[in-house]
Amino acid sequence: MHPSRRHWRRSKRKMSRTILINLLRFIVLVFMQVFLLKNITLYNISTPYLYILFILLLPFEIPNVLLFALSFILGLTIDAFYDTPGLHAASCVLLAFVRILFISITVQKEGFDNEPEPTLSVMGFRWFLTYSVTLTLFHHFFLFNLEVFRFSEIPYTLGRFFMSSIFTVFLMLLSGFLFYRIKERK
Amino acid sequence: MRNLLVFITKYNAFFLFLIFEISSLVIYIKYNSFQKATFINSTGKVTGSLYAEMDVLSGYLSLREVNDSLARENARLRNQLKSSFYVDTLAKRKVDDTIYKQQYTYIEAKVINNSVNRSNNYITINRGSKQGIGKGMGVICSSGLVGKVVFVGEHLSVVQSLLHKDSRFSAMLAKNKEIGYIEWADNLDPHKGFLKDVSNSAQPHIGEEVVTSQYSLFPAGIPIGKVSNLKTRAGGYSLNMEVRLDVDFSKLQYVDVIINKFAPEQATLEAQQKKDE
Numbered sequence: 001m002h003p004s005r006r007h008w009r010r011s012k013r014k015m016s017r018t019i020l021i022n023l024l025r026f027i028v029l030v031f032m033q034v035f036l037l038k039n040i041t042l043y044n045i046s047t048p049y050l051y052i053l054f055i056l057l058l059p060f061e062i063p064n065v066l067l068f069a070l071s072f073i074l075g076l077t078i079d080a081f082y083d084t085p086g087l088h089a090a091s092c093v094l095l096a097f098v099r100i101l102f103i104s105i106t107v108q109k110e111g112f113d114n115e116p117e118p119t120l121s122v123m124g125f126r127w128f129l130t131y132s133v134t135l136t137l138f139h140h141f142f143l144f145n146l147e148v149f150r151f152s153e154i155p156y157t158l159g160r161f162f163m164s165s166i167f168t169v170f171l172m173l174l175s176g177f178l179f180y181r182i183k184e185r186k
Numbered sequence: 187m188r189n190l191l192v193f194i195t196k197y198n199a200f201f202l203f204l205i206f207e208i209s210s211l212v213i214y215i216k217y218n219s220f221q222k223a224t225f226i227n228s229t230g231k232v233t234g235s236l237y238a239e240m241d242v243l244s245g246y247l248s249l250r251e252v253n254d255s256l257a258r259e260n261a262r263l264r265n266q267l268k269s270s271f272y273v274d275t276l277a278k279r280k281v282d283d284t285i286y287k288q289q290y291t292y293i294e295a296k297v298i299n300n301s302v303n304r305s306n307n308y309i310t311i312n313r314g315s316k317q318g319i320g321k322g323m324g325v326i327c328s329s330g331l332v333g334k335v336v337f338v339g340e341h342l343s344v345v346q347s348l349l350h351k352d353s354r355f356s357a358m359l360a361k362n363k364e365i366g367y368i369e370w371a372d373n374l375d376p377h378k379g380f381l382k383d384v385s386n387s388a389q390p391h392i393g394e395e396v397v398t399s400q401y402s403l404f405p406a407g408i409p410i411g412k413v414s415n416l417k418t419r420a421g422g423y424s425l426n427m428e429v430r431l432d433v434d435f436s437k438l439q440y441v442d443v444i445i446n447k448f449a450p451e452q453a454t455l456e457a458q459q460k461k462d463e
Contacts, residue, residue, distance in 0.1 A: 034236075035240050041302075041303035044303060044374055044375055044376070045374075047303055064199045065202060068202045068203065068206045071206070072206050072210060075210065076213075080233045081236075081237075083308050083344065084214075085214065085217040086210045086211065086212070086214025086215070086216075086217065087214050090207060090210040090211050090214055093203065093206040093207045093210055094203075096203070096206075097199065097200070097203040147304065153372070156373060156374070160374075
């Protein structure tokens, strides 16, 4: 077989694997958010929104259009369960935009072949922590303020935003360590 | 023209962001008033059935509490039976709306989706227009007032619970019948409400019961909570007080939807009066 053709084959198989993994991740995260985390609130103030992990973990090479479309769809799916049409969609789209900016600033374009996804095990703890904290803060800030939409309650909203962000990031790191894979170097 | 295209492709992330963000904000602003029917909500086919399935599973976990509350309600209802009254209760029962003609009928419903920790909380129940539920009907549970129906699907409906920024129901102090209105407290605590605009002549004391008034969607006297903290605005024309709600919204399992026979008539009459003014 022609070598370039073989390479193409292999990359195709890799791609379908990525699609499958992300589809599975989408379903699992939505289910977890809707049936488990939705019912969890600490001290009336801290609510985790772990589902955004899906957007965080999409592969580096994803086209911008697809990234935005997926974020939008994810947001709408969550909205359907939370009865808040557009709220989570808007926050997720903002999150996608921040993700593009963050990655373009902190990651060089080379070396994507070996490191397809921005997971904890691939990128290391420090990078992933900054990444998840930054993106979660943006998402939660926008989400909580859009939800309340009132200036008179800013101290309380900020409290909720801050505590929820901590909770969400904690869960993200937890899941990152749970699926930690030792890097295979060739 | 070419420069413009180059510009757009160079900053495509930003333009895509604008497109998607604006469209989601449009959805948010357009549909979130909940006055309009929307296709993205938990009465939808997929989301509704998923919630119903999940609820079957989680229902097992709270059987004991449901049992307790049913037993309590049974006892309460038995107290109202004719057989448990003296003869002179006839005068008392006359006050009751049901003696001549039934004004209120109740449809029991199961809560299949519930939230208490957001700034606007909704409850989804497993009864819809097919079972006779309509928009604006009151919803109670065995321990007290829950909310009102705001959106009706064929088999499911969405209830705007008392824990909602826009919820406001007419209420009164049980003892001296001073009218006010009940609202959710502003710090998102699912156990607290405010009774507002009670006239200054009322002398409430802590622990006094707050019930629905006869001006609400509900029959008069449905329990709401107990006065837990008195605070008066200095120099105000009315009293405001904190109320500890009777209903534990986080454990809501079964509710009753109240159908008020006279509600449509009252609504049309009052609309007519408004038009005339």
